[in-house]
Amino acid sequence: xxxxxxxxxxxxxxxxxxxxxxxxxxxxxxxxxxxxxxxxxxxxxxxxxxxxxxxxxxxxxxxxxxxxxxxxxxxxxxxxxxxxxxxxxxxxxxxxxxxxxxxxxxxxxxxxxxxxxxxxxxxxxxxxxxxxxxxxxxxxxxxxxxxxxxxxxxxxxxxxxxxxxxxxxxxxxxxxxxxxxxxxxxxxxxxxxxxxxxxxxxxxxxxxxxxx
Numbered sequence: 001x002x003x004x005x006x007x008x009x010x011x012x013x014x015x016x017x018x019x020x021x022x023x024x025x026x027x028x029x030x031x032x033x034x035x036x037x038x039x040x041x042x043x044x045x046x047x048x049x050x051x052x053x054x055x056x057x058x059x060x061x062x063x064x065x066x067x068x069x070x071x072x073x074x075x076x077x078x079x080x081x082x083x084x085x086x087x088x089x090x091x092x093x094x095x096x097x098x099x100x101x102x103x104x105x106x107x108x109x110x111x112x113x114x115x116x117x118x119x120x121x122x123x124x125x126x127x128x129x130x131x132x133x134x135x136x137x138x139x140x141x142x143x144x145x146x147x148x149x150x151x152x153x154x155x156x157x158x159x160x161x162x163x164x165x166x167x168x169x170x171x172x173x174x175x176x177x178x179x180x181x182x183x184x185x186x187x188x189x190x191x192x193x194x195x196x197x198x199x200x201x202x203x204x205x206x207x208x209x210x211x212x
Contacts, residue, residue: 122181130156140165
């Protein structure tokens, strides 16, 4: 997938999404160090207020570091990027939304690559797991890929601990349900059905990872 040219995407293709749950923090693109520090200070204060009595002395150091990591992890091709704080502790996750154009010959996910994911807003896509080993710890994430006749939307959840992924996945799935892609003519687009002939719609894929 290649990202949309900088002079093409804005004001033409538009991707939107909203979260009903709390704890979703939009990550801006800030190159200026002073702007970054102001953003970190502002959101540290917001989290301190939101957590109330659950805020600890350790959080005074950990939360600003996590917020700096959010700014550092925002990718150049992100149309949207979020840091999720589902709990009143300094544990978070990262979600990226990218869109771009694909060549007709570029392979798309097919049988064996994942499971069918049905988004109310985007249509049918493929949810593919991402497994990595980090210093002996198994981390799990996933990519949800939606194809729109030459345009692709990818929602990426960075690998994290499987139990934590189980906590945040319902909120992420609800977010994907509410996403919409609008073309330059103002038409809301629906993703083309992926080539997963043997798959059935599954919104609880992560349950198999966290089942004991």
